[in-house]
Amino acid sequence: MKTFNYHSAKDVKEASKLASHNSAFLAGGMTTLPSMKLGLASYKDIIDIKRIKKLSGIKVTSKTVTIGAITKHVEVANSKEIKKAIPSLTALADGIGDPQVRNRGTIGGSIANNDPAADYPAACIALNAMIITNNRKIIAENFFRGMFETCLKKTEIIEAIEFEIPQKSSYQKLPNPASRYAVVGVYVAKHKSGVNVSITGAKSCVYNDKDLAQALKNNFSSSAVDNVKISSSGMNSDIHASANYRANMVKAFAKKAVDAC
Template sequence: MYNFDYHRPASLEEAASALTSGDDPKIVAGGMTLVPTLKQRLAMPSDLVDLGGIAEIKGVCEEDGAVVIGAMTTHAEVASNDIVKAKIPALAALAGGIGDPQVRNRGTIGGSIANNDPAADYPSAVVGLGATVRTNKREIAGDDFFTGLFETALADDEIIVSVSFPVPEAASYQKFDNPASRYAIVGVFVAKTGGGVRVAVTGAGPCVFRQSEMEQALSGSFSADAISGISTSADGLNSDIHASAEYRAHLVGVMARRAVAAA
């Protein structure tokens, strides 16, 4: 690792101040991506601002018909939380399928969506459920939050505080995962909400995206048969040693039908 100054603020105000104290500060949440990057000397931040000491951005609560999850809530806590399991079981199941026990007990929902790995699971839930990302400065609609490969709408000095998930009528997340990392080669989150059906795809492209043709078909008939003839174009999808773009395009349909059937 390169040398850096370490900060562990006790409040959001202290964290925001620390983010302006160095030339190139970085936030560390669970550290599941940042710490390996530092160890490989692929990043050289001037300061690390550890959010682990800020109690106000941890935990789960209900608010105005939505499930609100603090940014520093771990995957394991989301998976085991009684409110999440009762109100949005698909979200609890998604969190329980991330990585391995070590990752689930250290990684956080805020860190995951801020990093926006193209194969991460949470982005599909944020978009699929029409969630709202709350920061120390504003609220950002889930559809507007993820902007590209490892890119989000967050400003450099912005801190995620929580994510508000509307409770759906029905929902399911199904993924075809890499057996070693459990990252999604393709994952599909399907949600039936009061505002219509949403289908969010992760792992297939450089960034999470919605499958609008499937959404329209499912709005008319919420059944796996309704989308059996719908295909996804391979243009622009990821292609690597794990799966070609064409195979990922095929998996979008497979996972979507499984998600609808499970929901």
């Protein structure tokens, strides 16, 4: 058993002050605790942020949906307000893991962790999200840097995520049958300013497929997807799916998402 110091922070300032290169924030613990138990990670300080009121809550306006960082997946899935504004977002939350994971896992923990197969990063890119931290506001495309990597500094805390309400959108994924993480997940969102097609599960980090987005901007129909070549270069190849299979699934699920919009 590894020992560590447990802190329950009363506010964001205290949590940030306690953080160091050898600490982790405890949101739902859905990644942090299994990683520690399996010996994949160890920390000197665990900083519990669950009691910080500022980090919770859902706010919907005519243009945006803002979700506090410690909001659990089940709360997003069950939110009538979010469902009315962005139904694809509640559907995404409802498809994460299993009831236990959805009852503990948080939106802030999910995007800070940036698992290459996680669902929320795709929503952030597709819905032009702004990641609001205790120091700054970061555009989603600049936030996700690589496999399990973001631009967050060690003492930086995500306070909320602000999503732009699209004209229409849909998220479709091929779930891993055990974990429900995305083998491939495609989020299509049509905004007044253009179209985003974000892909998770296929590469080492979520990305916006500019070719698919351009094709759909010109002609928002699943037939437009047919004419786009999806290269398997740089795609993950593992026990779940080969790179070629994933490339095919990107196209198939992009079409499915457009049809479901």
